Every structure is written in structure tokens, then in C-alpha cells.
Amino acid sequence: MAIQNNTYFRAIGTAADPTGATQINVVDGQNAIGGSINEIEILLENGNHVHSTTNRRAIIDAWSIGAPSSSTTKYLYKEATAAIVAFGVALEAPASVGADRQGVTFLAQYQGRLKVDILRADTGASVASYTGSNQTSPTTETQTLTWSTHTDVVVRVSLAPVASTTDAILWGVRVLEDQTSI
Amino acid sequence: MAFKKLDSALVDSTLMRPVDAFTLQGIDANNQTAWLSRGRSAAQGYGADSRPTLATIRTSGVPLTPWVVSPTATELTLTLRGIASATGGGSAVHFRLVAMTMGGRFIDDFDMTTVGDDAAVQQVTATLNVRSASGQPVVLWLVFESELLTATATSDGRTPSDLSVAGFKVDIGATLGAAYDSAKRYQLAPGEDSSGTIPEEPLGYVGASMIVNDGSSNNKYVLPRFGDEILSYSQFDLVMTELGRFELYGWSIEETAFDAPASLVPALRSGSIPRARTFQALYGQQHSLAFERTRVCHVGGSPDFEDTGRYWGQVHAYDEAQAEDCYCAAVGDLPTYKVDTRTATTVYRRRYRALALVCAATTSPSVESFKVDMTAQIASFSGGVWSTSTVTPTVAYDSAVVTPLQAIILDPAVTADRIFQAFSDGHHLDGTWDWAEVKAGKHGLSIIDAIFEEAEAQQTVTERLLTLRMTPTDVSPPVADNTDLNHIKIYHPCALVMIDEGP
Numbered sequence: 005m006a007i008q009n010n011t012y013f014r015a016i017g018t019a020a021d022p023t024g025a026t027q028i029n030v031v032d033g034q035n036a037i038g039g040s041i042n043e044i045e046i047l048l049e050n051g052n053h054v055h056s057t058t059n060r061r062a063i064i065d066a067w068s069i070g071a072p073s074s075s076t077t078k079y080l081y082k083e084a085t086a087a088i089v090a091f092g093v094a095l096e097a098p099a100s101v102g103a104d105r106q107g108v109t110f111l112a113q114y115q116g117r118l119k120v121d122i123l124r125a126d127t128g129a130s131v132a133s134y135t136g137s138n139q140t141s142p143t144t145e146t147q148t149l150t151w152s153t154h155t156d157v158v159v160r161v162s163l164a165p166v167a168s169t170t171d172a173i174l175w176g177v178r179v180l181e182d183q184t185s186i
Numbered sequence: 187m188a189f190k191k192l193d194s195a196l197v198d199s200t201l202m203r204p205v206d207a208f209t210l211q212g213i214d215a216n217n218q219t220a221w222l223s224r225g226r227s228a229a230q231g232y233g234a235d236s237r238p239t240l241a242t243i244r245t246s247g248v249p250l251t252p253w254v255v256s257p258t259a260t261e262l263t264l265t266l267r268g269i270a271s272a273t274g275g276g277s278a279v280h281f282r283l284v285a286m287t288m289g290g291r292f293i294d295d296f297d298m299t300t301v302g303d304d305a306a307v308q309q310v311t312a313t314l315n316v317r318s319a320s321g322q323p324v325v326l327w328l329v330f331e332s333e334l335l336t337a338t339a340t341s342d343g344r345t346p347s348d349l350s351v352a353g354f355k356v357d358i359g360a361t362l363g364a365a366y367d368s369a370k371r372y373q374l375a376p377g378e379d380s381s382g383t384i385p386e387e388p389l390g391y392v393g394a395s396m397i398v399n400d401g402s403s404n405n406k407y408v409l410p411r412f413g414d415e416i417l418s419y420s421q422f423d424l425v426m427t428e429l430g431r432f433e434l435y436g437w438s439i440e441e442t443a444f445d446a447p448a449s450l451v452p453a454l455r456s457g458s459i460p461r462a463r464t465f466q467a468l469y470g471q472q473h474s475l476a477f478e479r480t481r482v483c484h485v486g487g488s489p490d491f492e493d494t495g496r497y498w499g500q501v502h503a504y505d506e507a508q509a510e511d512c513y514c515a516a517v518g519d520l521p522t523y524k525v526d527t528r529t530a531t532t533v534y535r536r537r538y539r540a541l542a543l544v545c546a547a548t549t550s551p552s553v554e555s556f557k558v559d560m561t562a563q564i565a566s567f568s569g570g571v572w573s574t575s576t577v578t579p580t581v582a583y584d585s586a587v588v589t590p591l592q593a594i595i596l597d598p599a600v601t602a603d604r605i606f607q608a609f610s611d612g613h614h615l616d617g618t619w620d621w622a623e624v625k626a627g628k629h630g631l632s633i634i635d636a637i638f639e640e641a642e643a644q645q646t647v648t649e650r651l652l653t654l655r656m657t658p659t660d661v662s663p664p665v666a667d668n669t670d671l672n673h674i675k676i677y678h679p680c681a682l683v684m685i686d687e688g689p
Contacts (some may be wrong), residue, residue: 020689
């Protein structure tokens with residue numbers, strides 16, 4: 005059989021029972037466990053769950069207050085269009101992922117061309133990167149990035165305007181840890 | 187401690203007693219691993235063209251975020267990323283992390299981390315022992331000091347006629363004006379005229395101030411304002427000295443140490459009959475991790491990047507009964523649990539907790555306390571637009587009473603002036619607080635600790651945008667609805683949004 009990798013926590017009895025005592029109890033007074041549930045199975049699967057899924061960190065969450073209306077006057081970053089365009093760093097911040105959690109899904113609200121880099125905090129070397137295509141109107145984009153080994157990283161979001169047509173604007177970005185595969 | 191992969195074949199038979207001990211000891215070890223490596227963490231970054239620059243003449247602080255310390259967490263680590271600058275090299279700034287409990291107690295180790303001048307971006311950390319606040323909400327402060335770069339000092343003789351706006355404005359003259367660089371930060375300190383012809387008066391000289399705006403003219407605003415003592419001198423020297431500074435790219439906070447539960451291995455040795463109490467303890471550890479160690483969705487403020495005042499967060503003028511957007515955060519993609527059996531319906535833990543700070547400053551001595559109510563609005567993304575599927579969840583515990591700090595009066599209310607004043611050409615204090623005043627309880631902060639839920643139909647949506655809105659009411663003396671009171675400013679420096687604890 006495979007290793008169980010539940011995305012949910014299995015609550016014994018009710019979720020409000022912090023020890024599962026309503027099901028895990030001594031029924032015959034001789035230190036044996038009774039009842040109809042397989043406690044060890046649940047303990048094993050929950051042990052996997054708390055390591056792989058619990059507390060997936062939103063390692064970065066930065067939003068302009070103008071985000072709900074994609075305002076062109078309130079934003080995190082703006083770079084006006086020009087004849088020759090290049091990526092400019094819109095935002096970068098330190099972040100820390102959990103052990104064995106080197107996989108993230110980012111959500112960005114922007115227009116222009118988006119580039120997201122995950123850098124090693126110690127050397128600045130890139131460990132994962134995504135570059136999107138030109139977007140001439142406000143766009144919501146979700147992508148997944150994975151890497152290995154390093155937990156102290158820097159998330160760098162870069163933007164480039166679309167030549168002669170569209171300013172580069174970043175309204176917000178969230179980077180959320182993915183579930184660990186075990 | 188590495189995570190142990192345990193195949194489910196270990197538990198698929200009722201006759202597995204010989205391997206029970208092996209399995210259970212592995213589960214116990216995995217619980218310990220998860221306990222130590224699944225701490226809360228979150229970060230905030232600033233747009234590249236609107237990053238705050240930290241510099242100060244006196245110890246200053248900014249509230250980074252409210253934070254709910256996970257139960258058993260004992261240490262927080264703050265990481266700052268940015269560029270430290272000091273002309274001539276050497277130390278630029280010093281900082282530390284301080285936690286303030288809801289009762290106003292400070293957890294402070296007074297251990298400053300020094301950041302040296304470097305043209306390249308650097309990351310620096312500070313830790314804080316928070317064992318005494320384990321499981322409690324706190325407000326985390328970044329406390330910082332600038333290095334005074336005395337080798338850069340430039341002086342010029344000035345007179346009281348160079349002061350204006352009740353000592354808030356100083357004409358630094360052509361000599362100091364030529365040395366002034368708007369990218370840097372400066373202290374101004376009056377002292378004895380170098381000619382020695384003007385004897386010092388018994389009052390002494392006023393303390394140092396900081397230039398707080400970029401303006402191209404030599405007429406600069408200063409905080410704190412120059413006191414009236416300086417008017418007693420017909421001439422004095424004004425010494426301008428550069429301050430070390432730190433351009434803050436972003437920061438992160440992480441729980442990095444825990445009191446882990448005791449190992450249960452002695453009770454799980456081979457040959458021992460598993461006991462209900464031991465199983466309850468194993469399950470209880472997992473339950474705690476799933477229901478208490480919840481995700482932090484957002485920390486920090488939602489800066490208004492068109493605001494050249496460069497406040498630490500949002501600022502609005504008082505507008506009776508009008509709701510203003512104050513904080514924005516991405517939510518959705520909720521954790522789940524099932525009761526008892528694999529076939530049970532998945533239950534989404536769709537309850538959020540938001541701890542939002544609010545304070546106010548006023549120039550009117552007659553303004554008393556007023557009320558601020560908070561509402562939450564959650565919207566879905568749809569083709570880049572958030573206007574669809576907006577729901578307004580019910581918010582419990584949603585209001586605070588705010589007592590404004592007095593600003594721009596003859597009392598040197600430094601903190602309130604920092605919050606209140608705005609300049610069309612940048613504010614060098616970036617909405618920071620004077621730390622001595624904070625320690626004296628004069629921070630003016632109130633906190634709204636609110637709980638609300640996702641709408642039932644939206645709980646499976648992974649991308650949702652939360653906006654926290656605040657509405658001021660009942661200011662005294664009263665005003666009519668829709669009345670904008672520019673002499674009262676409401677400040678929204680930072681908020682925490684997290685998945686609420688409990689099932």
C-alpha cells in the first residue's frame with residue numbers, strides 16, 4: 005500500500021475533542037483500546053498530514069489598497085511604458101518556507117509582463133523562476149514554482165511594460181506554500 | 187530530525203501488534219518533527235519605488251504587525267532585507283525586535299543588531315524570546331537607531347529670524363543647503379556660535395532635530411520643532427550631520443523555536459500494550475498542530491503608494507460614518523478536516539481572525555475619543571476583476587475606541603506630529619513612532635480583534651481578496667454625516683489576518 009498523504013485532518017469523535025477521548029478509551033478496564041475505529045491508522049495518517057499540509061504558510065502577501073478595483077492610481081509598483089522596455093524589480097522580500105516545503109503557488113494581480121524569482125537568501129542565486137507573457141489589461145495569474153534544499157529564500161517580483169502600449173503595474177502578490185509530497 | 191515515511195500497510199490489519207511499536211514510535215517522531223518545523227511565518231515587501239527609509243535622531247519604532255504567538259512557541263526571528271548606507275562606511279543603523287502584549291507589557295531584550303554600510307542589498311536578523319507570550323496576541327515592533335556620522339558634520343551660523351512656523355521650519359542657508367542631499371537623512375543641532383562672541387544663555391541650547399522633508403528650497407521642516415529657547419540667542423551655529431539609514435525592501439517574521447511535547451517512546455516500546463492515554467496524547471499533539479498552528483494569511487499594512495507622505499500604512503482624514511478601505515489581503519485555499527471516516531464530508535475551516543491596529547492624531551485640543559467600526563469584504567477574482575461574488579461576512583468584536591494623540595501643539599508631541607504631518611515632497615520619518623513615547627504608553631494604538639467566516643458557497647475558492655474597512659463615528663464634539671474633518675487623521679499602520687484557531 006502507498007503512503008497515505010491526506011490533505012485533511014481526520015478528527016476522532018468530534019473536531020472539538022482535543023484528545024479523541026470519546027473514541028480512544030479503555031473499555032474493559034485492562035488497558036486495552038476498544039471501539040470500532042483503527043486508532044493507529046488515523047494516527048499515522050494524521051502524522052503525515054501535520055507534516056505535509058498543516059499551516060501552509062502564505063510566505064509573502066502584499067496588496068495595494070487599490071487592488072479591488074485595479075486602480076491605476078493606487079498600486080504597489082508602476083513603470084511607464086517606453087519604446088524599449090526591460091524588467092524592473094517591483095518588489096522583493098525575505099521569506100522562509102518550512103522544512104520539505106520547497107514548493108509554492110504564487111498569485112499575482114498585474115498588467116505588463118511578469119517575472120517571479122525565488123532566490124537563495126545566502127548567495128542570491130536563483131533556484132526557481134517564472135516568466136509570463138505580455139498582458140495588456142489587469143490580469144490574475146497563478147503559477148507553481150518548486151526547488152529543493154533551501155528554506156531561507158527571497159521572493160523577487162519583476163515587471164516590464166508592454167512596449168508602447170501598456171504600463172507595468174503590480175497591485176498585489178501572494179506566495180503560498182504547497183502541500184509537501186511525502 | 188528527518189520525517190519518517192511510514193507505509194499505510196503497517197496499519198491495514200488488526201493483527202499488526204508486532205509492528206505497532208515501530209509504527210507508533212515513528213508517528214511520535216514525526217509529530218515531534220512537525221512540531222518543531224511547522225511554525226508560523228509571514229512576510230511583507232514594498233514596491234521598489236516606494237520603500238521606506240529608516241533613519242532617526244532618537245530611538246524610534248514602527249509596529250510591524252500584530253501577531254498571535256503559537257502555543258509553545260518560544261522564539262521569533264525577524265529578517266530585514268534592504269540597503270544600509272553610511273557615508274564613509276562603518277555602522278549605519280541598529281535594530282531590535284520588541285513585542286508588546288495586549289496589556290501593554292514589553293518583551294524586550296535590548297539587544298541591538300548592527301547593520302553596516304554596504305552598497306549591496308543585505309539581509310539581517312534579530313531574534314526575541316517570546317516564551318512568556320506563548321499563545322497570546324502581541325504587537326511586534328521594529329525598534330531602530332541611526333548611527334550619527336560625525337565625520338560628515340557641516341555647520342553655519344544662523345539667527346532666530348531663520349526660524350518660522352513655530353519652530354517647525356528652519357532656513358538652513360546656502361552653506362548647509364549645498365551640502366544637503368535629499369537621498370540622505372540629517373540631524374540639525376544648534377550650538378554655541380563658533381566666533382565665541384555670543385555667550386551661552388542659562389537655558390542652554392535646544393536638543394537636536396531631524397530634517398523631515400525633501401524640499402528643494404533651503405527652508406526645511408524639522409521634528410521635533412525648535413523650542414523657544416533658541417530665540418534667546420542672536421546668533422547660533424547650526425550643525426548638520428548625516429544619519430545612517432536603511433532602505434527597507436521587506437521583512438519576514440518566523441517562529442523559530444518551540445517547547446516540543448515530551449517523547450512518548452518509553453510508553454510505546456515493543457511488548458508494551460498500547461494504552462488509551464498514550465494514544466490520546468499522540469492524537470492530541472496532532473490535533474494541536476492542525477487546529478492551533480494555523481496559517482497567517484497577511485501581516486503588515488497596505489501602504490498607499492501614491493502618498494508622498496510615506497506613512498507606515500494608510501492615513502485617512504476623519505469622515506463621519508464613512509467606511510474607508512484600510513487593509514487588503516489574499517485569503518482562500520482553506521485548511522480542511524474530516525470527522526472519523528474517509529467518507530465523511532470535508533469540513534473547511536473558513537473562520538478568519540483579523541487583528542487590526544488603528545490610531546489617530548488631531549490638532550484640536552477639544553476632540554475627544556471616538557469609535558471605529560470594522561467590516562470585512564471578501565471578493566473573488568474573475569478575469570482580473572474583483573467585483574464579482576463579493577460577500578460581506580458578519581464580524582464579531584468589531585469596534586474600538588480611539589483617543590487621538592495631540593499633534594502640532596507647543597507640547598513636543600513628537601509621535602503625534604510624525605503621524606499627522608504630511609509633506610508634498612516626502613516625509614523622512616515615514617510615520618514612525620518615538621520609542622521613548624511608546625514606552626511611556628503614548629502610542630495611541632487601539633486594536634480591533636475580529637472574527638468572521640467565509641460565506642458557505644465560497645469556502646472552496648482558492649483565490650479570494652479580503653478588504654478590511656473602517657468607519658469612524660461619534661466624534662465629540664459631534665459632526666454631521668459626510669463631514670470630512672481634516673484636523674483629525676486616522677492611521678492604519680498594520681494588521682494581521684490568520685485562520686482562526688479551533689475546529
